[in-house]
Amino acid sequence: MDENTLSRRRFLIETGSLATGFVTGAGLVGLAACAPKEVIKEVPKEVIKEVPKEVIKEVPKEVIREVVKEVPKEVIKEVVKEVPKWPWPYVQLDVEQVRKKAHLGYYQASCCYGAFWAVVDSLREKIGFPYTQMPTDFMIFGVGGVADTGGLCGALTGATAAMTLVLGKDDWKKVVKELMNWYPKTPFPSDISNQYAKDHKFLVDKYKSDKVFVSSVARSTLCHISVTKWCKASGFASGSDERSERCGRLTGDVAAQAVLLLNQYADKSFKSVVASAATAECVTCHTLGKDYKIGQYTRGEEECVVCHKPHEIKK
Numbered sequence: 460m461d462e463n464t465l466s467r468r469r470f471l472i473e474t475g476s477l478a479t480g481f482v483t484g485a486g487l488v489g490l491a492a493c494a495p496k497e498v499i500k501e502v503p504k505e506v507i508k509e510v511p512k513e514v515i516k517e518v519p520k521e522v523i524r525e526v527v528k529e530v531p532k533e534v535i536k537e538v539v540k541e542v543p544k545w546p547w548p549y550v551q552l553d554v555e556q557v558r559k560k561a562h563l564g565y566y567q568a569s570c571c572y573g574a575f576w577a578v579v580d581s582l583r584e585k586i587g588f589p590y591t592q593m594p595t596d597f598m599i600f601g602v603g604g605v606a607d608t609g610g611l612c613g614a615l616t617g618a619t620a621a622m623t624l625v626l627g628k629d630d631w632k633k634v635v636k637e638l639m640n641w642y643p644k645t646p647f648p649s650d651i652s653n654q655y656a657k658d659h660k661f662l663v664d665k666y667k668s669d670k671v672f673v674s675s676v677a678r679s680t681l682c683h684i685s686v687t688k689w690c691k692a693s694g695f696a697s698g699s700d701e702r703s704e705r706c707g708r709l710t711g712d713v714a715a716q717a718v719l720l721l722n723q724y725a726d727k728s729f730k731s732v733v734a735s736a737a738t739a740e741c742v743t744c745h746t747l748g749k750d751y752k753i754g755q756y757t758r759g760e761e762e763c764v765v766c767h768k769p770h771e772i773k774k
């Protein structure tokens with residue numbers, strides 16, 4: 460609550476008790492309650508000071524409450540807080556709790572929602588406002604690489620959106636990049652998530668599967684590739700309960716990693732290590748730029764050698 464709204468609210472309460480104090484009866488209660496806000500504001504300061512403390516004390520509590528209850532709607536609206544500008548505040552979160560929460564979120568409304576909701580709802584619990592004002596249902600859009608088209612993995616979409624919400628405009632990109640580059644080389648589901656499922660340590664009541672799964676490395680951030688590689692590695696069909704559970708565990712793993720990075724960022728231990736030496740070299744020429752001839756007809760910073768072979772450099 461900022462200074463203004465706080466003092467305004469206090470002022471209203473004081474004004475109410477004052478008004479009743481003067482007349483020492485219920486007579487003025489109604490008047491104060493219906494008074495337009497200009498009148499309330501105009502109670503002169505000197506008058507406020509002059510009211511003896513004992514009188515204020517003697518106003519019965521019920522009367523004060525009644526006055527506050529009956530504050531006209533226009534005045535109540537004034538104390539509603541404005542949602543702050545980006546970025547929103549962050550406090551360190553429990554990585555394992557977020558892993559479990561995101562898995563639960565996946566069961567509620569898919570990968571993208573699950574990762575986003577796990578972070579936002581954890582901050583809602585820890586900080587309250589403004590996270591109480593953040594809608595999360597719409598984050599279902601990222602399911603299966605946006606509307607099941609197999610584009611960017613939804614867990615990444617949700618997690619990077621939540622990360623960006625709490626990172627400032629100067630730093631969001633470098634921290635988000637770290638997650639984006641961690642994903643393609645990471646085996647999913649993680650051993651931790653496999654173990655949680657086996658021991659029923661996740662937050663869901665009924666598991667689609669509590670088996671320990673084979674893990675696979677996607678070497679891509681795309682849903683299509685990530686899911687397909689895992690299906691081929693595990694022998695489960697893409698529409699199976701097992702594949703769905705695998706994506707639930709992955710959603711937990713991605714949200715947990717996002718929060719790990721945010722925690723590092725918050726305590727200033729974050730270090731950017733995104734590109735491998737090979738990729739760093741490729742992007743000296745192949746990068747977003749204006750010189751077509753030197754190779755600037757591409758963009759992106761994913762690990763190049765996953766898909767391409769290095770080539771000789773013509774002089």
Ligand code: HEC
Nearest residue numbers: 737740741743744745752753754763764767768769770772
């Ligand atoms: C010194 C600048 C430079 C660097 C470094 C460089 N490239 Fe290139 N690359 C080029 C240019 C220029 C072309 C176009 C060559 C041509 O058309 O003959 C090219 C062409 C390519 C092509 C298309 C032609 C082919 O050979 O298949 C691919 C793919 C490619 N580069 C990938 C990479 C990767 C991956 C790396 C890093 C391992 C890399 N490049 C590093 C300048 C560079």
Ligand code: HEC
Nearest residue numbers: 678679738741742745757759760761762763764765766767
């Ligand atoms: C997930 C796989 C993947 C990754 C990672 C990737 N690329 Fe590509 N790249 C492709 C595909 C697919 C094409 C389109 C090839 C085509 O149409 O022939 C392409 C095209 C290109 C081309 C033009 C090829 C040509 O024939 O002229 C260049 C150059 C290139 N990529 C460089 C890079 C560099 C540099 C990186 C790393 C920063 C990178 N790519 C990362 C898959 C990838």
